[in-house]
Amino acid sequence: MSDRVKGACLTMGGAACWGISGCMGQYLFTRENMDSTWLVPIRLLLAGLLLCGYYFFKDRKQLFAPWNWKADPRNTIDLLVYGLAGVSFCQFLYFLTIQLSTAGIATILQDLSPVLILLVLCLQQRRTPRLFELCSILLALLGVFLLTTHGSLTSLAVSPAALAAGLVCACTVVIYTMWPKRLQAQYPTPLLQGWAFLLGGAAFHLIFRPWTMGYVPSAVGVIGILVVVLVGNVTAFSLYMSGVPLIGPQRASLYSFAEPVTAAILSTLLLGSPFTLWDALGFGCIFVMLVLLSLPARSGSPAK
Template identity: 45%
Template structure:
């Protein structure tokens, strides 16, 4: 029987491990996004080609791993109607929409900007939770949402409401990616309580990727496929997808979605730094201020209050 001290130590270890996994997952995502921008700018790759291949390949590899590890449990997720509905909704409205809209935003703008816009997601999660639980937002939540909206406004307009610094389609797709983050974060919670996180990811990736394959037919595209292309695509699949998503969602499961959102804000920082250094993209002062506002949103929302609410 565990003592209170042993229990607290185990909780602390789990919190530290969950935090570490979330940080690593966020960094891998940031690098993956910049790899995507490299492919878009230099190898005639498009999001319609990259995302289906990324999701289907990663999904199949993860499923093969589980099939050989424990054949009997690989298909258990399809045994009940509720689970079938959840995994299909997650695969389409969460995984597929999240990945396609994110990489399409990168193609139409850059990795740093696309990542920061996507991090409007935590503020939207707060709005959804307040709506779902029928409660008024706390003061810090109001402040967080205000900062997030202001940050996106600065990035999109550079402070001039009469003009857009981004194209309309890039801004619209970026906002769609932020909305899809809400589904991606919340929807798999019930499935994660029953099945290993990588298995849930595998089915979500395969479902979303298969639909995109049928819609975009990536085999019809002509891309420059050389060593650099192979290396970038391999990194996106193995590290940015399989490892990144598994680590992040495992971290969410261990430390909670709010704290995971806080520590994963390393992703937009890593993405912007890499975008500036590797892709030579210049960010303006409004871009940087807007980014700080979005990151401040995540930090504010993760600060515990004396009276916690579910």
């Protein structure tokens, strides 16, 4: 299997797992009365303990290698930025957006990250966006407009808070997609994910203090938490972040469209979330945007 095919399968598989996890998160918020400030700290901490625990028994020396300040202090700094500003805040903002809207809206707003990656690449390469890249930016803006207003200039179909959380979430995707390249060249992706989750879980427990909320999940809620942890954290991040180095962040962003599609289908069929023609048009605009942004890789230019 070529790296391109393997990378595509890994990123699509990871994205689909995120979609399943997002739909489960919507179920927990709407049917089990959970709160994102309770769910996310527990989700991150459990996932981090699972992955770090695996490496503790598999290779204890490798587990602590990224924290060897004397060997390379940049690794410690990179891991802190990647784990906290990237992965952890992405997780919190993603589930906050779901709680404020739907899983489909949250995932499609998160998928605006390729436009931000494009802008970062243009700055790094000191060039202006090409014509098709400008078209992709306009399509992204149009897609967001259709999703959030349903064509009305006087009202929003989603709350301003959900829109803001989703857009900032897209910024954090840029961080965890582009920042860890040097770390990934030295350490296994699941190990980096484990530390990122553990850092975020510890930090959010200190910030939100979920043990003071008095919430006790039902048996179904516990199963939902396990799905969110095992499918949405451990499996999804490991698959996606293993695929990105093989095909590059731009092409990976195209295949990650499996996430909003999965989330929208499941939330509509299983949870009864509305999905209108305006939503379909918005999804279509953002999908075409992703196709346009994959053109450099498809035309022979190296994926960045």
